Amino acid sequence: MESKLIQFQVFYEIAMTIGNSLDLHKMLRSALVAYLRKLSCASGVIMKLTVPEPGRAGFVPELSIPRTAVDQPALKKVIDGLPNSLSPEGVDRFKDTLPLCTHPDKGTCVYIMDLQGFGLLILAKGGDDFDMTTLHSLVQLNKKLAGACVACQQKKRIELINDKLSREIDVRRRTENKLVQLAGELELRVAKRTQTLNALNEELLKKIEEIEAKEASLKESEERYRSLMQATPDPVVVYDGKGRVLFVNPAFTRVFGWRFEEISGRRLDFVPEDRMDEAVGLRRRVLNEGVCVGIESRRLTKEGNVLDVSISGATYQGPSDALPGVIVNLRDITEIKQTQDMMIQAEKMVSLGGLAAGMAHEINNPLAGILQSVQVIENRLKGDLPVNRKTAEACGVSFESMTEYMERRGIFKLSSHICKSGRQAAQIVDDMLSFSRKESSSHKLSDVNQIIDAALMMASHDYDLKKSYDFSRIKVFKFYDTALPKIPCIPNQIQQVVFNLLKNAAQAMSKDRDAKETPTIQLATFSGEGGVCIDISDNGPGMNDHVRQRLFEPFFTTKGVGEGTGLGLSVSYFIITDRHRGKMGVSSAPGKGTRFSIKLPIFRPD
Numbered sequence: 001m002e003s004k005l006i007q008f009q010v011f012y013e014i015a016m017t018i019g020n021s022l023d024l025h026k027m028l029r030s031a032l033v034a035y036l037r038k039l040s041c042a043s044g045v046i047m048k049l050t051v052p053e054p055g056r057a058g059f060v061p062e063l064s065i066p067r068t069a070v071d072q073p074a075l076k077k078v079i080d081g082l083p084n085s086l087s088p089e090g091v092d093r094f095k096d097t098l099p100l101c102t103h104p105d106k107g108t109c110v111y112i113m114d115l116q117g118f119g120l121l122i123l124a125k126g127g128d129d130f131d132m133t134t135l136h137s138l139v140q141l142n143k144k145l146a147g148a149c150v151a152c153q154q155k156k157r158i159e160l161i162n163d164k165l166s167r168e169i170d171v172r173r174r175t176e177n178k179l180v181q182l183a184g185e186l187e188l189r190v191a192k193r194t195q196t197l198n199a200l201n202e203e204l205l206k207k208i209e210e211i212e213a214k215e216a217s218l219k220e221s222e223e224r225y226r227s228l229m230q231a232t233p234d235p236v237v238v239y240d241g242k243g244r245v246l247f248v249n250p251a252f253t254r255v256f257g258w259r260f261e262e263i264s265g266r267r268l269d270f271v272p273e274d275r276m277d278e279a280v281g282l283r284r285r286v287l288n289e290g291v292c293v294g295i296e297s298r299r300l301t302k303e304g305n306v307l308d309v310s311i312s313g314a315t316y317q318g319p320s321d322a323l324p325g326v327i328v329n330l331r332d333i334t335e336i337k338q339t340q341d342m343m344i345q346a347e348k349m350v351s352l353g354g355l356a357a358g359m360a361h362e363i364n365n366p367l368a369g370i371l372q373s374v375q376v377i378e379n380r381l382k383g384d385l386p387v388n389r390k391t392a393e394a395c396g397v398s399f400e401s402m403t404e405y406m407e408r409r410g411i412f413k414l415s416s417h418i419c420k421s422g423r424q425a426a427q428i429v430d431d432m433l434s435f436s437r438k439e440s441s442s443h444k445l446s447d448v449n450q451i452i453d454a455a456l457m458m459a460s461h462d463y464d465l466k467k468s469y470d471f472s473r474i475k476v477f478k479f480y481d482t483a484l485p486k487i488p489c490i491p492n493q494i495q496q497v498v499f500n501l502l503k504n505a506a507q508a509m510s511k512d513r514d515a516k517e518t519p520t521i522q523l524a525t526f527s528g529e530g531g532v533c534i535d536i537s538d539n540g541p542g543m544n545d546h547v548r549q550r551l552f553e554p555f556f557t558t559k560g561v562g563e564g565t566g567l568g569l570s571v572s573y574f575i576i577t578d579r580h581r582g583k584m585g586v587s588s589a590p591g592k593g594t595r596f597s598i599k600l601p602i603f604r605p606d
């Protein structure tokens, strides 16, 4: 009965303990105290099952009452006898031996019970044995205690986890708050930025549209400008601010000979020496005034030919701070100039030619009188005629002493001088008369190449020419068109023209003492539009504008007295243009040689 009571009391107390606290230590202490008190035990120990390493288990004291209980010899013996490093199966096998009552020494009784899932309960009592019935009845209670212990441990673990979790949750919440705050700020900033970007975008789109429109109009204008440049028949050069070539159009290449690749980025060296100052002045004028129109000048082609050009120029502003560039239009007016020159020439020739012819007629009669009279004088002084002898004797002088006197006094030399000069004058008068002479009947179909060859032969044998210049020193190149058609002409006159030109070239080159090149004459014939062309060019000193403009005038000469009459070219011009209805022109510049061009019609115009 008493054992039942004790059992209830222990039950009650332990139940209270378990119910009061889930603090493991407190609960174990209260339970152990209740056990000791109700079972009248001196000491007790609760051992906890631990797992120091995976697969190994052992028991270690968790609570002892009194505290020194574990050191009591009897209990120590029991505790030391407990397994402390067993496999889980070993632990199970050991637990199967429980509950266990043992007497480690004579006066002590030790009872070991299983605290399932937690460890062991060891109670020690002095003297008597335990009431085994009571103890056995406590097995269920122990199970509850063990369960409570495990619950406590789990609770502790849960608390720890909870604690950790709540800390983590706290950190997360704070982080979340921060994130929310940051997200808010970010959203705000993104919104602001988006607004700014949208505005910028709109502005950019507008600008792009503007640029695209400008580009399109620029492209169109460039296209227009390019087509204009390609199509314009006038040569055009575009210079940059430093005077280097940026562009030339096809007409420039056609007229001057340079392709763009040859002169791109370089200065164009095509101003004749005598036009240098003028070119510098022209450039200055364009830069100052921004534009200039129709300035007549001359420029050289790649091959060195001189062209008459009408220059118009305008400035343009290149890249912002660079010097302004210049666009130049160089209209080739060589042919116009030549035609103008020819017309002026023709007019001059009409008046001067008429004048010369008139003068020649006037001079012709007295000259004939002079020449005839001199011949008569010579006849009467020199001729051993009866009438001469008779008249001398009648005057009291012998014919011999009279001729001797004349001889000694040089009268015969003087008279032969008069004769020679008279004949020269007669030749000049004859030349002058060619301006008015009509010799239409002597035209005949002739080979121009043969005529030129005959003139060349004549020049190489000409005595006067030899005197001043050795014609054989001149290199003569012939570029004849062998398929040239025969043309109606007066061969002697054409020969005379060619001879005059050859003679002029030879004389000019003989004067050109500084010439470094071998004196050369080029003779070319070719078929032109409706006619046959003859080009005679030399590499002599050339001539300046003044000479070039006047050289077809009768009596215009740069040669000294006795060297030239100035009739050669005027007569030649007359022969070509009047007698043969052809054309005659010249192109020349100082230091660049001279080229005479003749064109004779294939059909005889009446």
Ligand SMILES: Nc1ncnc2c1ncn2[C@@H]1O[C@H](COP(=O)(O)OP(=O)(O)OP(=O)(O)O)[C@@H](O)[C@H]1O
Binding pocket: 500, 504, 505, 506, 508, 538, 540, 541, 542, 543, 547, 551, 552, 556, 557, 558, 559, 563, 564, 565, 566, 567, 568, 569, 570, 594
């Ligand atoms: N090939 C040439 N090179 C340089 N100058 C020339 C050439 N041909 C002609 N001239 C110039 O033209 C001028 C006129 O020539 P033109 O033949 O009419 O007369 P000229 O030769 O002086 O005299 P003439 O022929 O009557 O003996 C010459 O004096 C000379 O100055």
Ligand SMILES: [Mg+2]
Binding pocket: 500, 503, 504, 564, 567, 568, 569
């Ligand atoms: Mg001459």
